Amino acid sequence: MGGTFDPIHHGHLVAASEVSDRFGLDEVIFVPTGQPWQKDGKNVSPAEDRYLMTVIATASNPGFSVSRVDVDREKATYTVDTLRDLRAQHPDAELYFITGADALENILSWQNWEELFQLAKFVGVSRPGFELGIEHLADHLADLPKGALTLVEVPALAISSTECRLRASENRPVWYLVPDGVVQYISKRNLYRPLDAERLDGAVTVSQPAPHKIHPQPQNLENT
Numbered sequence: 001m002g003g004t005f006d007p008i009h010h011g012h013l014v015a016a017s018e019v020s021d022r023f024g025l026d027e028v029i030f031v032p033t034g035q036p037w038q039k040d041g042k043n044v045s046p047a048e049d050r051y052l053m054t055v056i057a058t059a060s061n062p063g064f065s066v067s068r069v070d071v072d073r074e075k076a077t078y079t080v081d082t083l084r085d086l087r088a089q090h091p092d093a094e095l096y097f098i099t100g101a102d103a104l105e106n107i108l109s110w111q112n113w114e115e116l117f118q119l120a121k122f123v124g125v126s127r128p129g130f131e132l133g134i135e136h137l138a139d140h141l142a143d144l145p146k147g148a149l150t151l152v153e154v155p156a157l158a159i160s161s162t163e164c165r166l167r168a169s170e171n172r173p174v175w176y177l178v179p180d181g182v183v184q185y186i187s188k189r190n191l192y193r194p195l196d197a198e199r200l201d202g203a204v205t206v207s208q209p210a211p212h213k214i215h216p217q218p219q220n221l222e223n224t
Ligand SMILES: Nc1ncnc2c1ncn2[C@@H]1O[C@H](COP(=O)(O)OP(=O)(O)OP(=O)(O)O)[C@@H](O)[C@H]1O
Pocket: 002, 003, 004, 005, 006, 011, 012, 015, 098, 099, 100, 101, 102, 103, 104, 125, 126, 127, 128, 157, 158, 159, 160, 161, 162, 163
């Protein structure tokens, strides 16, 4: 499962766990992006931070692991490279690439998108707020290998990394949206502080915290 994971949240983890169960996967490999080219110009956290948060979030599940292939590649992250590298590392594996409904919607804009379906089977997972559909692929479906894409309904968690960053930037809780260790990592590394609010890219309005209520000072006690 590839993602920017800035930060990784329970929506990612639940989707991966559900697909693993449905397909009887031996392992889900989370692959944090190195340089997500379609997020160019957005203020994405350092790859090393996103990688470490992904390690922390997945550490308790023996069926989950994290790959550095995209983090270590010194150029823009293209899934075609991710899959070629994973294929080289796992020559006999049957590879599936898990992607959410929103990412699937854009897949025709991905580098060498046709080759992707030769390298792995794709699993499109449902995500609240997005249509899980194949209409945009309709013209191409006949050319895709058999079983190239499976659509899977997963438990609906309306969580996004954008919302987690916004909350952290406003000092609001991200507990239970992301794993506890990730909450602690965000705080320790001071990620998503208000100065970084431009990473929200204007998609959301940052509401100001309510002003502190100042209790009236006791009036001139000497005269009372
Ligand atoms: N709540 C969710 N349910 C199902 N799939 C999800 C969910 N959140 C993200 N995904 C999928 O996980 C993959 C990685 O997502 P990504 O790391 O970009 O998180 P995001 O929440 O979409 O981030 P952002 O809000 O910054 O765009 C994508 O394929 C995305 O569609």
